[in-house]
Amino acid sequence: MPELRQNPATKEWVIIASERAKRPEDFVSEEPKITDPPSHEDTCPFCPGNEDKTPPEVMRVAGSNGKWRVRVVPNKFAALVPEGNVEREKDSDFFRSMDGVGKHEVVVETPLHNVSFGQMSDTKACEIVHVYHKRYRELLEDERFKLIKIFRNHGKAAGTSLEHPHSQIVATPIVPLHIRHRLEAATRYFDDHGHCVFCRMIEMERKEKDRVVLENERFIVIEPFASRVPFETWILSKEHRATFGETT
Template sequence: METFNNNEHPHRRYNPLTDEWILVSPHRSKRPWQGQNEAVSTNALPEYDPECYLCARNQRWNGIQNDNYTDTYVFENDFAALLEDEVQDNTPQSDLFQFKPERGINKVICFSPKHNLTIPEMDLEGIQKIIETWKAEYIELGSKDFINHVQIFENKGSIMGCSNPHPHGQIWAQSSIPTQVEKTQKSLKNYYEKHQRSLLKEYVEEELRRKERIVSENEHFVVLVPFWAIWPYETLIVSKRHFGNLTQMTQKEILAFAEIIKTITVKYDNLFQTSFPYSSGIHQTPTDNEEHPEWHFHMHFYPPLLRSASVKKFMVGYEMMGEAQRDISPEKSAEILRNLSDIHYTTKAF
């Protein structure tokens, strides 16, 4: 009988954050690719686009003109998925047919007035400004009595459904705690009540001891490929100190958070020497006015690229009918990312 090798043999891994399993099939990464290849854009974007509805001073579809902003710029989404108005519903409910009205506020955050700039190409001061804006919006939206969760996220690249290349992210604040966050909260709470310790605090300490999946770290944060990662180059930023949300960060931690965001996004771009697409999002304490000692601040990055700038991972077939599956092992993808330069490939110093 062969000895198990996690870079060669199929196996399942447990995700303690969501109480789910994933199938890992590392031997499949050797198979030839004859599937779909995504178009890779080689067009250089201008610093200002008069047709872009996110650029400074430009008019949006509803006639509102953007401010002449110089760093971040926030406005309520013109095509919001959630509405703030309260509605009353008296429809009879049943076990099989349940629904309820959902209130919320959607906002757009422009990261910079420069149309052709992305986070890995920004300086640390610019990224710090984004974090400070996230913090301010978390406080403002979370203070509303009907908002119980504030989801901050970014979709980067057309492959992730981003309809405008201008550097921006979104915030969806709503009256319910969404499904993925609720799963995470349940797991964090169960672990905290059992051990009186943060699940992610203990997880990060063990990852730092093993050093198998660490991509980079600084004094306050770690970026790693999770043991249970689904996407080929998925990463997780976790604070070394146990705290729940952006409001509890020190100024040193804000700077360190900016540094670690820049580090991983630069490595992403360097991997295939392209503007690397991803969906990223912050998971932090709900704003439901309850105590949440179980929550530990973290940020997910879910990039779809698999083996080049034009080949992506699809979630189909078994993944839709059975469970999530990945080919390259998390240890191998962490090694690849770890060994990449921290200097952006477009600079002369690369």
């Protein structure tokens, strides 16, 4: 079983999951691939016809022909598992750990093996985001989970092991330290100024306009004033909502 361990020096929780080392690997060589990948790969566990190579799906979006357009399945090589005890235990007078309880899901975004997210239509992208939203809300119904993280790796350097377009959803019983720091900073700003730091950020970015990438009725996309890395981009809801699950 996976395990969550806390570093006593930093208070950070880390996941120890040896099963992750067994996951399949499309990128076995540092040599770049010369040919473009095909639209279907017989050996890919995410391609149509290979549904038996994944755990049973927890959600499916089907087209008018009955065939799937998006699938959500438990990660076969999960970092966290649903069973276990969420009590935080002391392994000694110094170290703390707990069972690696949580959920780790894969969103297979399209039947096509060779389409990147940036190549998808707006309709298709919205379909995927709606899946994120639905699973986010459903996972939060489990009172053990305190954080839902949705992420998408792109390329081997970012951690992708399979080419087929997919993203991942992880539900955990702990809130990571860097997230707690952001929440605490937002709380302090509210205590000091009496209003939401993100609402104020939107107000200032709309006024200055220099870093606004895109804006519509409900969202604004910005390059942060103090970006940590090149091309860092924030998508902010213009509705005052606390979580992704509360957005409409």
